[in-house]
Amino acid sequence: MSAYLSIEGVGITFNPRKSPTPALVGVDLKIAKGEFVSIIGHSGCGKSTLLNIVAGLLKPTLGGVFLERQLVDAPGPDRAVVFQNHSLLPWLTVYDNVRLAVNKVFGKTRGEAERHEWTLHNLNLVGMSHAIAKYPSEVSGGMKQRVGIARALAMEPKVLLMDEPFGALDALNRARLQDALMGIQTTLRNTVIMITHDVDEAVLLSDRIVMMTNGPAATIGEVLDIPLDRARKRLDLADDTTYAHCRGEVLRFLYARHRPADADAA
Amino acid sequence: MTSVPVDEPTNTSMSQTESPIAIAPSAASRLRERLFQVLPDIVLPVITLLVVLLVWHLIATNLGGGIPGIGETWERGVELLSDPFHSNGPNDMGIFWQVLYSLGRVMAGFTLAALVGVPVGFLMGSSAIFRKGWAPLIQILRPVSPLAWLPIGLLLFRAVDPSAIFVIFITSIWPIILNTSAGVVAIPNDYRNVAAVLRLNRIEMVRHILLPATLPHVLTGMRLSLGIAWMVIVAAEMLTGGIGIGFFVWDEWNNLNVSSIIVAIIIIGVVGIILDLGMNMIQRRFDHSQR
Ligand SMILES: Nc1ncnc2c1ncn2[C@@H]1O[C@H](COP(=O)(O)OP(=O)(O)OP(=O)(O)O)[C@@H](O)[C@H]1O
Numbered sequence: 001m002s003a004y005l006s007i008e009g010v011g012i013t014f015n016p017r018k019s020p021t022p023a024l025v026g027v028d029l030k031i032a033k034g035e036f037v038s039i040i041g042h043s044g045c046g047k048s049t050l051l052n053i054v055a056g057l058l059k060p061t062l063g064g065v066f067l068e069r070q071l072v073d074a075p076g077p078d079r080a081v082v083f084q085n086h087s088l089l090p091w092l093t094v095y096d097n098v099r100l101a102v103n104k105v106f107g108k109t110r111g112e113a114e115r116h117e118w119t120l121h122n123l124n125l126v127g128m129s130h131a132i133a134k135y136p137s138e139v140s141g142g143m144k145q146r147v148g149i150a151r152a153l154a155m156e157p158k159v160l161l162m163d164e165p166f167g168a169l170d171a172l173n174r175a176r177l178q179d180a181l182m183g184i185q186t187t188l189r190n191t192v193i194m195i196t197h198d199v200d201e202a203v204l205l206s207d208r209i210v211m212m213t214n215g216p217a218a219t220i221g222e223v224l225d226i227p228l229d230r231a232r233k234r235l236d237l238a239d240d241t242t243y244a245h246c247r248g249e250v251l252r253f254l255y256a257r258h259r260p261a262d263a264d265a266a
Numbered sequence: 267m268t269s270v271p272v273d274e275p276t277n278t279s280m281s282q283t284e285s286p287i288a289i290a291p292s293a294a295s296r297l298r299e300r301l302f303q304v305l306p307d308i309v310l311p312v313i314t315l316l317v318v319l320l321v322w323h324l325i326a327t328n329l330g331g332g333i334p335g336i337g338e339t340w341e342r343g344v345e346l347l348s349d350p351f352h353s354n355g356p357n358d359m360g361i362f363w364q365v366l367y368s369l370g371r372v373m374a375g376f377t378l379a380a381l382v383g384v385p386v387g388f389l390m391g392s393s394a395i396f397r398k399g400w401a402p403l404i405q406i407l408r409p410v411s412p413l414a415w416l417p418i419g420l421l422l423f424r425a426v427d428p429s430a431i432f433v434i435f436i437t438s439i440w441p442i443i444l445n446t447s448a449g450v451v452a453i454p455n456d457y458r459n460v461a462a463v464l465r466l467n468r469i470e471m472v473r474h475i476l477l478p479a480t481l482p483h484v485l486t487g488m489r490l491s492l493g494i495a496w497m498v499i500v501a502a503e504m505l506t507g508g509i510g511i512g513f514f515v516w517d518e519w520n521n522l523n524v525s526s527i528i529v530a531i532i533i534i535g536v537v538g539i540i541l542d543l544g545m546n547m548i549q550r551r552f553d554h555s556q557r
């Protein structure tokens with residue numbers, strides 16, 4: 001079987017010498033091209049760790065990640081990351097943050113004017129054209145996150161990795177950005193791995209939801225297909241039975257079978 | 267003793283706040299509001315100044331001992347500042363030239379310290395090997411009074427001017443090294459991750475991440491250095507002689523011109539403030555977190 005992205009037997013142990021704590025064990029996941037996969041699980045189970053392994057920012061102790069059958073062993077723009085806290089460079093304007101990535105990825109293949117257009121195009125995709133000259137500290141948290149997404153999209157990554165991209169946002173902003181992301185996804189058909197804490201967000205956006213067991217030694221507990229048609233509408237789904245069923249499955253996994261450790265004590 | 271100086275200035279400030287209200291009663295309320303806004307910023311320092319002047323006056327008249335009076339010092343100040351640019355050979359130069367020579371030494375030593383300190387700071391910040399190797403040396407040398415290096419400078423350069431510059435170099439370099447390396451260490455992991463995902467090479471990494479991220483720290487180190495350097499140059503010049511505000515102070519002491527020394531102290535302070543304000547402006551210009 002030749003998946004587009006293949007995570008094979010990945011395990012990681014931090015501090016292997018001093019106090020070995022296996023964080024992830026035996027993670028296997030195959031993702032097809034154009035698929036949108038969410039990873040959900042309780043805090044500290046190792047979602048970010050898994051995403052960082054796919055990004056190449058962390059090296060697994062066991063197993064490996066293969067993208068188009070090539071072993072991933074270093075970070076690169078083909079696996080662009082949208083970080084949880086936007087990670088924009090504060091000394092660059094909104095435009096320059098995206099432009100830096102565009103220059104780096106397309107510096108040799110596209111001309112000056114083309115790169116300028118492409119930078120503007122991606123900022124336009126996330127609805128940030130109006131603020132290109134502003135510095136990150138001058139725009140809101142939601143806008144920073146949009147720029148972070150534009151920067152990642154502008155790299156034309158093979159896989160887009162997002163670590164709780166909307167985690168720090170209020171409910172309204174979050175819904176707006178989710179809709180924006182769905183719109184972009186219907187046209188671009190990126191391969192996406194997104195970490196989230198939010199069950200509704202996972203069901204709304206994903207083709208599949210990967211549910212992780214609690215750490216230490218966390219692994220994939222269950223994978224749920226979301227058989228909803230694309231071009232989903234938030235309001236239509238409110239009364240949809242498939243939606244409600246999927247939602248219930250995830251909730252049952254998280255709160256009946258894999259309650260967080262501290263919830264038992266309480 | 268203490269109640270006397272406090273009472274008097276308070277009365278002065280009262281009369282200041284009341285008089286404009288009496289003159290223009292129509293705009294009285296607005297004016298009062300205005301005055302209350304600027305009151306802490308202007309009136310309080312004025313009160314302090316008056317207290318200091320009063321104490322000075324009391325010391326000069328009661329204790330004597332060669333401390334000149336306020337009026338005498340004022341006259342000397344006017345005299346010195348009315349002809350700051352005169353130059354009758356190396357032994358008789360205006361106060362402007364004295365300050366300029368001192369500033370020149372400070373700038374020379376400070377610039378050299380920045381040229382050496384910033385790269386060393388970068389090395390220490392980015393390499394644990396350098397950090398571990400150099401930290402003990404710096405810890406030992408940093409608390410040493412820079413003046414202790416003056417004899418070494420005289421020995422090395424056999425001339426007073428380079429020795430003074432050498433002392434300023436030593437003074438300035440520690441804060442620059444330490445702040446620069448702290449700035450490199452403090453670069454958030456996020457920025458390193460961004461650089462890694464973008465596959466920035468070493469030069470791009472320095473240009474796009476390292477330099478801009480540490481610039482505020484580097485400037486903080488430079489601001490500290492410049493402040494200390496300006497303090498140290500006065501002491502160094504007292505020892506080395508030549509043209510400069512420090513030797514000017516020493517020379518006037520030998521001539522028992524204490525009023526000149528007081529004027530020089532005020533000038534040194536004002537120049538120090540100007541240097542610090544200049545660095546503060548540069549700092550704010552480049553501090554991305556303040557934008
Ligand atoms: N560099 C590291 N060294 C040691 N332990 C680590 C390191 N990074 C993560 N861990 C541990 O691995 C586990 C998983 O961390 P991770 O950040 O991946 O969790 P997470 O699922 O992303 O949590 P959250 O939802 O709160 O972001 C945690 O117990 C954490 O303490």
Ligand SMILES: [Mg+2]
Nearest residue numbers: 047048049163
């Ligand atoms: Mg996380």
